[in-house]
Amino acid sequence: MSRSRKLFITDKLMRLLLMGAASTSVLVVCLIFLFLFKEAGPFVLNPGIGKLLDSQWIPVSFQEEHFGLGPLLSGSALVTALAMLVTVPISVLVAIYIAEIARPDEREFLKPFIEILASIPSVVLGFFGLLVVAPLIKTAFGLSTGLTALTGALLLSLMAIPTIISLSEDALVSVPYSLKNASLALGASHLQTIFLVTLPAALPGIVAAVMLGIGRVIGETMAVLMVTGNSAILTFSPLASVRTMTATIAAEMGEVPFGSVHYQALFWIGLILLVITFALNIVAQRVLKKYGMMK
Amino acid sequence: MNNTTDKLILLSMRLITYAIVLVIGYILFDIIRNGASALNWQFVSAFPRRSGASGGIFPAIVGTLYLVVGTIAVSLPLGIGGAIYLSEYADQGRFNTMIRLAIITLAGVPSIVFGLFGLGLFVLFCGFGSSILAGSLTLACMVLPTIIVASEESLRAVPKGFRDASLALGATKWEMIRTNILPYSMSGMITGAILGIGRAAGETAPILLTVAAFYLPRLPKSVFDQVMALPYHLYILATQHPEAERIRHMQYGTALILLLLVLGLSLGAILIRTHFRKKFRW
Numbered sequence: 253m254s255r256s257r258k259l260f261i262t263d264k265l266m267r268l269l270l271m272g273a274a275s276t277s278v279l280v281v282c283l284i285f286l287f288l289f290k291e292a293g294p295f296v297l298n299p300g301i302g303k304l305l306d307s308q309w310i311p312v313s314f315q316e317e318h319f320g321l322g323p324l325l326s327g328s329a330l331v332t333a334l335a336m337l338v339t340v341p342i343s344v345l346v347a348i349y350i351a352e353i354a355r356p357d358e359r360e361f362l363k364p365f366i367e368i369l370a371s372i373p374s375v376v377l378g379f380f381g382l383l384v385v386a387p388l389i390k391t392a393f394g395l396s397t398g399l400t401a402l403t404g405a406l407l408l409s410l411m412a413i414p415t416i417i418s419l420s421e422d423a424l425v426s427v428p429y430s431l432k433n434a435s436l437a438l439g440a441s442h443l444q445t446i447f448l449v450t451l452p453a454a455l456p457g458i459v460a461a462v463m464l465g466i467g468r469v470i471g472e473t474m475a476v477l478m479v480t481g482n483s484a485i486l487t488f489s490p491l492a493s494v495r496t497m498t499a500t501i502a503a504e505m506g507e508v509p510f511g512s513v514h515y516q517a518l519f520w521i522g523l524i525l526l527v528i529t530f531a532l533n534i535v536a537q538r539v540l541k542k543y544g545m546m547k
Numbered sequence: 548m549n550n551t552t553d554k555l556i557l558l559s560m561r562l563i564t565y566a567i568v569l570v571i572g573y574i575l576f577d578i579i580r581n582g583a584s585a586l587n588w589q590f591v592s593a594f595p596r597r598s599g600a601s602g603g604i605f606p607a608i609v610g611t612l613y614l615v616v617g618t619i620a621v622s623l624p625l626g627i628g629g630a631i632y633l634s635e636y637a638d639q640g641r642f643n644t645m646i647r648l649a650i651i652t653l654a655g656v657p658s659i660v661f662g663l664f665g666l667g668l669f670v671l672f673c674g675f676g677s678s679i680l681a682g683s684l685t686l687a688c689m690v691l692p693t694i695i696v697a698s699e700e701s702l703r704a705v706p707k708g709f710r711d712a713s714l715a716l717g718a719t720k721w722e723m724i725r726t727n728i729l730p731y732s733m734s735g736m737i738t739g740a741i742l743g744i745g746r747a748a749g750e751t752a753p754i755l756l757t758v759a760a761f762y763l764p765r766l767p768k769s770v771f772d773q774v775m776a777l778p779y780h781l782y783i784l785a786t787q788h789p790e791a792e793r794i795r796h797m798q799y800g801t802a803l804i805l806l807l808l809v810l811g812l813s814l815g816a817i818l819i820r821t822h823f824r825k826k827f828r829w
Contacts, residue, residue, distance in 0.1 A: 259719050259722065260719065262719070262721055263719040263720055263721045263722075266721040267636060267720070267721070269628065270628045270631050270632035270635075270636060271632050272628075272637070273624065273625045273626075273627075273628025273631075273632060274628065274629040274632035274633055274637070274646050275629075276625045276629060276691065277629060277646055277649040277650050277653055277691060277692070278645055278646055279647040280649070280653060280691065281649045281652050283664070284656065284660070284664045284688075287663075287664055287667035287668045288660070288664065288667070290667065291667045293677050297813070308795070312700060317788075342563055342567065343562050345560050345564075346560075346563060346564045346567060346740075348560065348744045349560045349561060349563075349564045352565070353557065353560065353561075354564075360565065362568070364568065364817070365568060365571065366568070366571065367709070367813075368548060368575070368810065368813070369571050369574075370570060371745055371809055371810060371813045372574065372749075372806065372809070372810075373748075373749025373750070373751070373805055374749070374750075374751065374804055375749070375751045375778040375782050375805075375807070376578065376749070376778075376781070376802050376805060377574070378782075378785075379781060379785050379798060379802050380574050380577060380802075382580065382785060382786070383785075383795070384577060394566055410570070410574075413567065420757075423676055441553060442553075443553050443557070444557055464655070467655050468655075470657070471655075471656070471657020471658065471659065471660070472657070472658075473657070473658060473659040473751070473752040474751045474752060474778075475783060477786075478782070478785065478786055484601070491615075491747075498657060498659045498752070501659050501662075501663065502662075502752055502756075503754070503757055504661055505662075505666070505756055506755070506756075509599075510671060518663075519663060519667070521598060522659070522660050522663040525657050525659070525660055526656060526657070526660050529655045529656060529657055529660075530652055530655065530656075532655070533651055533652060533654075533655040534648075534652075537651055540555045545824070
């Protein structure tokens, strides 16, 4: 075989190989959906999907098991909402500070330092929450235990802050200079320009950042498992102990017989989590794309 | 808006920013101060005793290293290969859009869902059982998007002229990639790989369901064995251990080792990136 022929064949072969590697992501996504459906599926026939609408989650019982997802959904929703209430204003203000106000050397310090927060493993943050934040909450509100929805929310907000800051800052920086300059030229102050021109112009990017942050918070497992107290009750009090969807899977999967109804119910929770994060992701990307903020 | 309010608003934004910096600083300080007192040679080199209440955490360190090596062995070739395809071959067709959508989706899947997926596919369906193999494959799926995104970015940073020059001299596309693209984008790929390792090393939820054993005071013999792992060890010691209140030093020590491992990796990635950025400048 001639040298050029050999080169030609290697070239075609590599192309196929690389294409195969690129397709793995698609394959993995399909397999995730497939296997979650496969394991969760039999629940629909027995005991029937209506059981998920029960108002209680008591998966192990001598009388009758209850697989109502309500308390878990409300737990996740409460913790996520509280976390975002804390995170969004802080993150947006910090992003504005870093993008528009900080001096260049200050920015060079702030950006990587805040990034550190994103790389701290969630189990370490959970541990810190258990030993430092929970006792603080306990004394501050005079409770019998510091393991509450609020404690979980504070830790989750620590996790979402770097994500939302970094994405919001990208959005702020991508606002064209001509807009800012026009505003300044009309006599607006630096702050007026930031809040009345730059921020509105960057809003779609910030909205997308918040959505991705919600996705991260709702799917976070270890920290909430360690500090929210894990009682599966329907409540909207920030100072009550709650149990999230993620924590339920992590805490109970180790003890269920594979293939049991309880096992299938846990896969249902996983499936719901997957669908929620998938939807948030897609909508966020749509928003970014529509406003030309895609990197 | 007058000048005084302007100044007040600016000041409050600065205060919030530095409050966050302080909180991060305090977290690091707390773990390092309390963890340092637990650290000694025995702690990192000995096997645990009394369900981890005393002794060391050697098997957990080794277990985490095994998992990380397994994860990278699977995800690095796939991730880099995928990135090369996306940056050098793919056009704006439907296939390309589909791959990008898949990467974005994967990046957003919660880690516990990866755990469920690994349990369903690798542990049960493939019959690997709770094992290093199942855990590594699960973690590999999870870090794949991190590696692809970082690698693709570094491939795109190579100037177009490098490609044109090589093709003009008659090189095939693969020759062009091998000789004119890969050498210059290696640093970015290594950075991506290290970031992926950091993420894999710190994750707890996926290994909870696919590999981790709590108390296994011996080293694994094959890829089909269970292992202990640092994050899981910390979780159990802190929340499930009957003596949890009395062994805080063991918990802090484990947390510090895990933190050092993960932050060390991130720092390494940053250093490599700056080193190569200085080296290749065009």
